[in-house]
Amino acid sequence: MKCPQCLKDCSKVIESRDAADGDAIRRRRECLTCTHRYTTYERVERPNLAVIKKDGSRELFDRNKLFAAVHRSVGKFLTSDMEIEELVGRVEDGLHNLGVNEIHSRQIGDMVLDELAGRNEVAYVRFASVYREFKSVEEFEQTLKALRNRRS
Ligand SMILES: [Zn+2]
Structure with missing residues (x-):
């Protein structure tokens, strides 16, 4: 997951929790290169319709x-x-x-x-x-x- 600030692909997860609707997991990440913090969401992939x-x-x-x-x-x-x-x-x-x-x-x-x-x-x-x-x-x-x- 690339850092939106420095675009380096090296981060650690500092917090994980379910998003409000329970359909997604929200992760707080910290870039190991520039220490920028950002959030990513992980969702179940749904089949194509x-x-x-x-x-x-x-x-x-x-x-x-x-x-x-x-x-x-x-x-x-x-x-x-x-x-x-x-x-x-x-x-x-x-x-x-x-x-x-x-x-x-x-x-x-x-x-x-x-x-x-x-x-x-x-x-x-x-x-x-x-x-x-x-x-x-x-x-x-x-x-x-x-x-x-x-x-x-
Ligand atoms: Zn960064």
Whole structure:
């Protein structure tokens, strides 16, 4: 692990502990060359997941892309980037729990909707409209009705 300061690959670990969510180990390191202290995170490597897009092409699942998509479409309706981070983390866990190695982008969209359903009605409808490409007001109304039905 290269020191970010002097780029020498020689450090000792001075502290190790689980990160907040238990998914990662956080290590405090000290560079043996310049004594700079820095932090590294060690995560379990997750198997690659292919996303099948609407046009039939495939690309690797990328949590940063999902974060960006949620942020762009409904970020202003959610409380903070932390909330989006949490939402994306839950979707990502759900995806990996499915144990599949490919998934349609639409299913990911549905999982995001499931998360939004319990959080924010405006964000739910807005996200649905973006990823399902609503073409009419009726589609909005149907989506809203479906959301209210699942709540009651
Ligand atoms: Zn160094």
